[in-house]
Amino acid sequence: MANVLRSPAWITLLGKKFVKELGGDQALRRQLVGSYTFRALEHGLSVQAGAKPLFGDRNRGEHVSEEQRKLAQIMSQFYSQKPAKLFGGWDNEDTAIWMRRL
Numbered sequence: 001m002a003n004v005l006r007s008p009a010w011i012t013l014l015g016k017k018f019v020k021e022l023g024g025d026q027a028l029r030r031q032l033v034g035s036y037t038f039r040a041l042e043h044g045l046s047v048q049a050g051a052k053p054l055f056g057d058r059n060r061g062e063h064v065s066e067e068q069r070k071l072a073q074i075m076s077q078f079y080s081q082k083p084a085k086l087f088g089g090w091d092n093e094d095t096a097i098w099m100r101r102l
Helices: 016-021 025-031 066-078 093-099
Strands: 011-015 036-041 044-049
Touching (some): 011 016, 016 044, 025 036, 025 044, 044 066
Antiparallel strands (some): 011 044, 036 044
16 A cells, blocks of 8 residues: 555545655645545545545445545556555456446
8 A cells, every 4th residue: 555545535545655746735735626625634634525425336326526536536646556456365356447436
Protein backbone atom coordinates (compact mmCIF):
# COMPACT_ATOMS: atom_id res chain seq x y z
CA MET A 1 0.00 0.00 0.00
CA ALA A 2 3.01 2.30 0.12
CA ASN A 3 3.07 2.54 -3.69
CA VAL A 4 -0.54 1.97 -4.79
CA LEU A 5 -4.02 3.16 -3.82
CA ARG A 6 -7.39 1.49 -3.72
CA SER A 7 -10.28 3.28 -5.39
CA PRO A 8 -11.77 5.98 -3.17
CA ALA A 9 -14.60 5.57 -0.73
CA TRP A 10 -16.88 8.25 0.67
CA ILE A 11 -14.02 9.22 2.96
CA THR A 12 -10.58 8.62 1.52
CA LEU A 13 -7.34 8.95 3.44
CA LEU A 14 -4.29 10.00 1.45
CA GLY A 15 -0.81 9.88 2.92
CA LYS A 16 1.53 12.84 2.47
CA LYS A 17 3.41 11.03 -0.32
CA PHE A 18 0.28 10.69 -2.45
CA VAL A 19 -0.94 14.22 -1.69
CA LYS A 20 2.43 15.51 -2.90
CA GLU A 21 2.40 13.33 -6.03
CA LEU A 22 -1.13 14.55 -6.82
CA GLY A 23 0.16 18.12 -6.82
CA GLY A 24 -0.36 19.03 -3.17
CA ASP A 25 -3.28 19.92 -0.95
CA GLN A 26 -4.15 23.19 -2.73
CA ALA A 27 -3.99 21.61 -6.19
CA LEU A 28 -6.39 18.88 -5.09
CA ARG A 29 -8.78 21.46 -3.68
CA ARG A 30 -8.73 23.35 -7.00
CA GLN A 31 -9.38 20.16 -9.00
CA LEU A 32 -12.10 18.80 -6.74
CA VAL A 33 -14.94 21.27 -7.16
CA GLY A 34 -18.24 20.25 -5.62
CA SER A 35 -19.36 18.87 -2.29
CA TYR A 36 -15.98 17.93 -0.81
CA THR A 37 -14.77 18.22 2.75
CA PHE A 38 -11.01 18.28 3.28
CA ARG A 39 -9.42 17.55 6.64
CA ALA A 40 -5.71 18.01 7.24
CA LEU A 41 -4.30 15.04 9.15
CA GLU A 42 -0.95 14.47 10.80
CA HIS A 43 0.03 11.95 8.13
CA GLY A 44 -1.80 13.39 5.12
CA LEU A 45 -5.26 14.44 4.05
CA SER A 46 -8.81 13.16 4.42
CA VAL A 47 -11.17 13.80 1.50
CA GLN A 48 -14.91 13.34 1.98
CA ALA A 49 -16.53 13.00 -1.45
CA GLY A 50 -20.16 14.11 -1.34
CA ALA A 51 -22.62 14.89 1.40
CA LYS A 52 -23.54 11.29 2.20
CA PRO A 53 -22.06 7.85 1.57
CA LEU A 54 -23.03 6.21 -1.72
CA PHE A 55 -21.37 2.84 -2.09
CA GLY A 56 -22.08 2.04 -5.73
CA ASP A 57 -23.61 -1.39 -5.08
CA ARG A 58 -24.36 -2.53 -8.63
CA ASN A 59 -26.43 -5.42 -7.30
CA ARG A 60 -28.87 -2.85 -5.91
CA GLY A 61 -28.62 -0.43 -8.82
CA GLU A 62 -26.87 2.16 -6.66
CA HIS A 63 -24.41 4.72 -7.94
CA VAL A 64 -21.50 6.58 -6.40
CA SER A 65 -21.47 10.36 -6.12
CA GLU A 66 -20.02 12.47 -8.92
CA GLU A 67 -17.52 13.74 -6.36
CA GLN A 68 -16.31 10.20 -5.69
CA ARG A 69 -16.06 9.52 -9.43
CA LYS A 70 -13.93 12.66 -9.96
CA LEU A 71 -11.63 11.73 -7.06
CA ALA A 72 -11.27 8.24 -8.56
CA GLN A 73 -10.20 9.72 -11.90
CA ILE A 74 -7.54 11.82 -10.22
CA MET A 75 -6.26 8.90 -8.13
CA SER A 76 -6.38 6.30 -10.93
CA GLN A 77 -2.72 6.76 -11.84
CA PHE A 78 -1.86 5.12 -8.52
CA TYR A 79 -4.08 2.04 -8.79
CA SER A 80 -2.27 -1.27 -8.64
CA GLN A 81 -1.84 -3.02 -11.97
CA LYS A 82 -1.63 -6.27 -10.01
CA PRO A 83 -4.19 -5.93 -7.22
CA ALA A 84 -3.61 -9.50 -6.09
CA LYS A 85 -0.65 -8.01 -4.20
CA LEU A 86 -3.20 -6.24 -2.04
CA PHE A 87 -5.16 -9.38 -1.23
CA GLY A 88 -2.64 -12.20 -1.19
CA GLY A 89 -0.84 -14.18 -3.85
CA TRP A 90 -3.82 -15.19 -5.99
CA ASP A 91 -5.14 -13.79 -9.26
CA ASN A 92 -8.02 -11.48 -8.52
CA GLU A 93 -9.08 -9.85 -11.81
CA ASP A 94 -12.67 -9.46 -10.58
CA THR A 95 -11.35 -7.33 -7.73
CA ALA A 96 -9.27 -5.28 -10.17
CA ILE A 97 -12.33 -4.61 -12.31
CA TRP A 98 -14.33 -3.54 -9.24
CA MET A 99 -11.54 -1.26 -8.02
CA ARG A 100 -11.36 0.49 -11.41
CA ARG A 101 -15.17 0.72 -11.82
CA LEU A 102 -15.32 4.47 -11.28
